[in-house]
Amino acid sequence: MYAQTLLLPHADVTVPMNVLNSSSNLGAVNPSQTYTFGIVLPSKNTSGLASFVQAVSQKGNAQYHQFLTKSQLQTQFGPDQNTLAQIQQNLTAAGFKTDISGQILNVTGTVGHINSLFDTQLTTYSNGKNGRFISPNSAITIPTWLQTAVGITGMVRSIPRPQVVTSKLCMQYASPSKMGPTPPGATASATSGPFHVTVQRITNGSRAPGEAVRYLVTATLHGKPDTNFLFATGLSGPYVGAGSFIMQYNNPASGQMVTDFTFSQQQNVSMALTVTDGTYTATVQLPTASFVGPATATTSVASLFGGGSGDIVAPWNPASNSVNTVFNAQKTVATEQSYVSQGKRPSIGVFTAGGIGDQGILNSSSFSIPESDEAQFASQFGLTPENFKVDYIGPDSEVDSSYGGIEGEMSLDLQMMETSAPGANIHIYSAGDFNEALNAVIADDDVSVFSISYGEGDLDLNSYYDPGYEASWDLLAQQANAEGITIVASAGDDGGYSGAQDINYGAPQSLAYSAQTSFPASSSYVTAIGGTEDSVTPNGTLSQAALWGGNLGQEIPKTTLLDFLSQQNMMGAGGISSVEPAPAYQKALNPGLTGRMVPDLSLPASVVTPGYFSYFDGSPSLSGGTSAGAPLFSGWVADLSLAYNKGLGNINPILYAASSIPGVYSKVAFGNNGAYSVNGTDNPVTGLGQPNTDKFLLN
Template sequence: MLKNLHRKSLATAVALLLCGVATDGFAAAGSSPADLGASNPSQTVNVTLVLGLHNQASLEKYIYSTVTRGDPAFHRFLTTAQFADRYGASAAEISRVQAFLKQQGLSQVELLPNHLAIKVSGTIGQFNTAFHTAIHDYQSSDGTRFHRPNATPSMPAALSGTLVVASGLSSEARYRSHRVSALFPPQQGATAKALAKAAKPAAPACTGNPTATCTPGEFTVGDLANRYNINPLYKAGVNGKGSTIGIATLANFLPADAYSYWSTIGLGVKPNRITQVHVDGGGPLGSAAGSGETSLDVEQSGGVAPWANIIVYDAPNTDAGFFDVFNQAVSENKVDSLSVSWGSPEIFYFPQLNGGVDFTDELRAFHQVFLEAAAQGISMFATSGDSGAYDTVRGLGGLLTDPVPPPLTADAPGSDPFITTAGGTTVPFSFSFSGGPTASIAKESVWGWDYISHYFQTNFGVDITDEVFSSGGGGGVSVFWPVPLYQRFTSGIRVSEKKQTLLFPSDGINYTLPAKYQGRNEPDISLNADPESGYSFVSSLDGPGLLTFEGGTSFVAPQLNGISALLKQSTRGRVGLWNPQIYALQNIFRYGAFSPFNDIRAGDNWFYDGKSGYEPGAGIGTLNVTNLALFLSVF
């Protein structure tokens, strides 16, 4: 049986990997859909023209000053109007763009108040002419149809230096949520190979937070509070009151699910706290569309900060939707913190994986909005992914035993240096698979499912590595963004590895990543994310009642979002960009009983081992939230 699973085709490997794994919003970037020919030139589409920042170096310097205690600009965050005046496109630049639109017969729909984007409507034929490209229809192997340029669009010479990218020329769904279900939850019995079954251990006496279950796989936000020392803040009356949490997502959801979750676990929350904003018409609604992801984002962030308001921004799963959902949330400037649990491997933006079409300008477009968020004091959080150090595997498959193994890669937008990226751990728990002896994780570890593989090898002499590779907390080194200032003085920061190649001969892909690149390392902070030691949540579109044994870094990003809401209340103001602050605290105070951080020295994410200090498995480590609140109030 499993002894014969050492070698598999790519398709079989993907199928086995995703056995029991949620696949919300999945789009296999890098595959070769069928080209159906030129799109209907009279079809109307909406496109967002992203305008370039002014004085970006000065802006980045200002952002650091807003989170540096003692600096005259400390916590002097900007309004949207101030940001637009100092750093947005000038009136003359906007006028030139508007004149170009009129010349091309395109219609302006909206100029965003941050002066970073103009939403435009026109026909595909008009956009083909305006950007010297040819938009074609395509069909993927699952029958999904979409359109996208068949060559990199050219920015008009007259607008050189003003336009960054025209976002929306493609309608392809390119992003996925980072939510994962347990591979062997008790209620599923056996796996597809009828070999594994988990035995749920008896729950210990549960103390601390009244909503906690103390049962791995059925954890609530109360268990999170117990483990990461949030309860003292609750006892002091810190519950998120006066804070507004933002959720950026690519799927609509049912707000009743969130209220049901909070009620089911016995958590009192502020009534009528959820506001929905449907960007570009809003995201789709349904289990396959990823509505469960949005539900858990709201439930986790709002459960950690039960008295905070919540604004949910949802948009279609397209390049324009993903940019617009960030841009609108940040431009409105109503939220104090914003999290996103969708992304894709950073290298999926590179032209070598898109038939020569260069999407890296989209990374720069996101970056501008993240800079604006930081300047306005909005703390932002993203997931690091759930495919361990091999971020492409969850989407494309591949094994370490392949002639050319999958490359070490980082996830975007988490690789951006101006967003705080959430990694994943496994907390101590006991387990038994397929009637075997009970084993345990003795201390909190970097999350990687190789511990499941080791269990079967030790106890049954069978190798299931191919089935569990490479599920785990994402982490690695960006090969696009250089190492940021706050990581330059942190021990444990890595450079990109040598001989990392993504090879798909059938699709003409043979791309070798830059070696020894001094890039931004992710994640920054981690919390429990392993679904085997994971959480419950409610998504009525996925099933009735509490769904259990769920995890992924999708849980961690909104949990950090909720924690940021608590910090906003406890420090009496927006926290701003976390990263320069937390890295400085870790560099100075390290670890210990009074530190804001817990060192993660065990486990691995299939490449990066847990060790003292920073590592691209768990980042700085996990949080002692009450200590972090005290440090941010004093230092």
């Protein structure tokens, strides 16, 4: 175990100028405007906190699971009072007002005062990723008297990316007579006037269950990239068994899209793709794809979507093809339900980057979609609805309220928690800053689990966020673990390159093209959930699992893979952090490991095999992403916390110690994320594997 409560190493902190230079400068923030940032203070006993968290998390230790109350935590490991007094005195003299909350000193003053304090200028910018956001326009200089702080939060007000993907049905059916001849080779093209479409198959060899065949589609109009082209009627063609959903990723600026699909039965198939740019329409015969493997569970399109014909791979839901059954969590959920029937409910905290009304009113228009989606989901499957409570609304980082993805992420989070912990009490923490939200979770001490479905590359944090950001998080995460709070986070959706998707939004290519892990999943005090694709037999047993995204990482050149990831293509993330050291529980299995390995466990993340049935804005859809696995696993941990009548804290040492017990984890068969490969044991692609939940939770 190591202490991450590090002091700020230097006075000058670099702001991502290449990010700002690629953004639109909307002008300096009004100097008279009030602005709030936070200072994360060091613990009064940094080494003691690290030692306590190690002891309280280690089975067999005399202090095992002897967690602290929030009062005890503050008394033993709260802010260092001498540091607090010195910093407050200097801030007051500089014209600021301060308010201590847990480990964070909230500092409020005018923008002019902040500019003077840090020798910078707060400026409003806009780019595709963040919408409108506020950032210093230059490197900030930290005064000597402030360098004793662990970190500073809130100087950059931006929104981390949700790790969720949803898909609507776009598989079409056609008779064999309407299918054209299969083109030779791995490329095909079609032309309609000046509109030209070329398709390249970028996967090779037969695809096993859990692997998709993937195509790159490029369209030109008058010889130039067609930025308006899109699916017309989707894919059509005859095939055997159940066709999956289509995953579609567009990059309009390049006139390209990536599309993939999979089938459950062994067959060779050539589908027809019809695309249009609004004026011209072209149909191109896709190069043949070969599928091998057993039949999988299927369900009818009409039963899920109220119309259409044919079958698809049966998605995860609490009634049929349930993840609770496939991953053997029946006892865990049944135990939770027995307590719910007695009026006791598990308590889960969930992070959101926004979507909550200013007064925390759940029925406000900003939260009505996720709330009604969860109610519809609970009603559909006969589950006890969740109870909701907004516990925290941080300083509003959502400068541009039109930022997308937040409502869809929250809808999925709530429905996944409803699947694994029906009827739970959900405590919502809305903030644009992970540290602010976690500090509030610790101060409330109301939840046993804190679920986070957001993340950024851990190298990116050194450019995008505030000085000492990760050190601040690890200090707060240690405090949460000391209270018995388990933190669960999605490991990300960018393969081995968690910054790759950001290069289209102004991120430095040197970072986006570097192998890196996703934060906060990369913290040693967080349980990181990776992503898989799974084949489930008609009798409901798991037949095979692969990394979400299959073997694409080793089948195509790195530069091509990174280009696809930058186009919102998704693949289960994992790797070895170059920022976070390897924790003791991982080094026990891998003595030579130097950095924290991510993820710890993996759960299904694919929309295509088989996907999670869910609702968004009242409409049925299939969802996925590693952000589905994080709230799902959080629910199971909360169930057990309810049964034990206490939180479990950092469960990672228990998870890794259990790896020697036969049957606790099912290993993932194959996969490569571009930087690392599945190797049959714990690995930086799928971690320890997929859990046999009852076996490791109830024993």
